[in-house]
Amino acid sequence: MMIHLVLFGLVLRSAAAAKLGVVQTEGGAVEGLNVDTGFFRTVEEFKGVPFADVPGKWEKPKPHPGWDGVLIATKFRERCLQVTLLQTKTQGSEDCLYLNIFVPHGLSVSTNLPVMVYLFGGAFLLGASNDVEAFGESLYDGKEMADRGGVIVVTVNYRVGTLGFLSSGDERLPGNYGLWDQHAAISWVRRNIRAFGGNPDNITxxxxxxxxxxxNFQMLSPYSKGLFRRAICQGGVALSPWALQKSPMALTRKIARKVNCWQTEEDDMLACLKAVDPIKLTMAGKINLLDIFGKDPVMDLLQLAPVVDGDFIPDDPGKLFHNAAQFDYLAGVNSMDGHIFAGIDVPSINNMKETTTADQVKGLLTGLTKDKGDAAVSSAFDVYSVHWGLAPDPAIVKKTVADIETDFLFLVPTQVALQLHANNTSGASTYSYLFNMKTRIPGFPRWVEAEHAEDLQYLFGKPFSLPLLYFPRHRDLSGYMIAYWTNFAKTGDPSRGNSKVPVLWPAFTKYHQPYLVINNSMSKSSVSYDLRSFYVKFWTQTYSQLPSVGTMEEKKSIQTDE
Structure with missing residues (x-):
């Protein structure tokens, strides 16, 4: 009898499995794969759907010519041509402008769902829409988020490295090709997602x-007007010091020399570059791992990035927030976003047997603040050592190093972006958070909290899909994050939607700066105010008002000439 009941249940379940089947897109028909996610619940996956043609070298993406028949979209396509993590060779292809769509269904086929489009990280140098495979599952697999949050999740490929971001700083080689790819993908989603059961007027x-x-760059670009509705930045904004190339032509010359384009005339050198094999160009953009433990901060090695091109990014990002006024905005950082970089710049912080000295802290500050010179180092050191006392605990000194890099690279720029958004907004909402769940990475000191990118496993539901690797507290946190993020996608308010949340998240406004502390034990006390305002004030006011070294040297030379 029991066997019959089970069989009847399975038949009923498969009979009731709603699915879109063959979907008609602007390029042709596609068919995905239905995956069971629970009783009468499935997620239909469409992997490797083209959103643009194979891009020409340093050209904007072009519309896909389309295909005949039905495209069976059940496998991820290759990532865009890039260096491997160890920087020893390349992987991927120039034919890489594909996206993946995860559509949740209940008893009936979904319609008019909110849509969430994910852009991967990787220093603008590497990464893919299906990156970091573990136990046969991509880190960015959208299945759990789609199923638990009731949204369509889309993950997108875009060009990285030299092919995505090399620039001459003018119209000859304008750069930002990776940003144009992202824009093309979001535009494709807007035009086609209704056929997949999505609402094109509610894209996050x-x-x-x-x-x-x-x-953040997509929000600030004039090309995005009306294209999407909301945006979420996790551990990075356009104002981050690593997010914008300041002198693109200098880097282009350096890349040119590596591929034997020695021409002195810039036009000739650029013509030579355009003729070089893409794999050689990609390898020329790699980071030399021997440089990583040099005297300069790791941040200085991350040189390939977007540029102010007078077109997609028409001006300095800080001056473009009027373009973002229409979008609801949620942004935050992990409490130890800078720790991974701090551990390379000052290796003693992760070594139990070594102490970290005041001179090492000053050395790090010298590298980070070289634009402002010695005055910046002494004032920054005073601000960060004020709580040490006469005989500081070695762990406090080490944590200070991680805090400096977190503040400088991530937290302060994010707070500035939130404030600029709140100051410019016209009816759209702004939300701020700090994710501080203790690290799961073994071997780190006890004081290390949330490492860079550690939020992603929870947001993409890994504690549910890989339950043996996690504890119940991790599933609690994962449930909270999926609820807040998908509520925000639905309504523009992370506390309001179909998903229950542990505590109401107040909006960040022009005059009122609350933020939510996100971890596994959330309560009313998880709402705090004025995130690290003492340090934000130092970097945005005291530090930014110091004269830059270049300005001081120019003044000296003028006085000498006189």
Whole structure:
């Protein structure tokens, strides 16, 4: 009898499995794969759907010519040509402008769902829409988020490295090709997502690290008007010091020399570059791992990034927030976003047997603040050592190093972006958070909290899809994050939607700066105010008002000439 009941249940379940089947897009028909996610619940996955043609070298993406028959979209396509993590070779292809769509269904086929488009991180140098495979599952698999949050999740490929971001700083090689790819993908989603059961008027873009900075650039671009409705930045904004190339032509010359384009005339050198094999060009953009433990901060090695091109990014990002006034905006950082970089710049912080000295802290500050010179180092050191006392606990000194890099690279720029959005908004909402769940990475000191990118496993529901690797507290946190993020996508308010949340998240406004502390034990006390305002004030006011070294040197030379 029991066997019959089970069989009847399985038959009933498969009979009731709603699915879109063959979907007609502007390029042709596509068919995905239905995956069971629970009783009478499935997620239909469409992997490797083209949103643009194979891009020409340093050209904007072009519309896809289309295809005949039905495209079976059940496998991820190759990532865009890039260096491997160890920077020893390349992987991927120039034929890479594809996206993946995850559509949740209940008893009936979904219609008019909110849509969330994810942009991956990876320093604008590497990454993919299906990155970091673990136990046969991509980190960015949208299945759990789609199923638990009741939204369509889309993950997107875009060009990275030299092919995505090399620039001459003018119209000859304008750069930002990776940003144009993202824009083309979001535009494709807007035009086609209704056929997949999505609402084209309710699109949220979200991303982490370089993907978060990309989200911010998309918000600031005049080309995005009316294209999407909301945006989420996790650990990165366009104002982050690593997110914008300041002197693109200098880097282009350096890349040119690596591929034997020695011409002194710039036009000749650029013509030579355009003729070089894409794999050689990609390798020329790699980071030399021997440089990583040099005297300069790691941040200085991350040179390939978007540029102010007078077109997609018409001006300095800080001056473009009027373009973002229409979008609801949610942004925040992990409490130890800078720790991974701090551990490379000052290796002693992760070594139990070594102490970190005041001179090492000053050395790090010298590298980060070289634009402002010695005055910046001494004033920054005073601000960050004020709580040490006469005989500081070695762990406090080490944590200070991580705090400096977190503040400088991530937290302060994010707070500035939130404030600029709140100051410019016209009816759209702004939300701020700090994610501080203790790290799950073994071997780190006890004081290390949330490492860079550690939020992603929870947002993409790994504690549910890989339950043996996590504890119940991790599933609690994952449920909270999916609820807040998908509520925000539905309504523009992370506390309001179909998903229950542990505590109401107040909006950040021009005169009132609350933020939500996100971890597994959330309560009313998870709402705080004025995130690290003492340090934000130092970097945005005291530090930014110091004269830059260049300005001081110019003044000296003028006085000498006189």
């Amino acid at each position: 873009i979200f991303g982490q690290s370089a993907g978060a900075a990309s989200v």
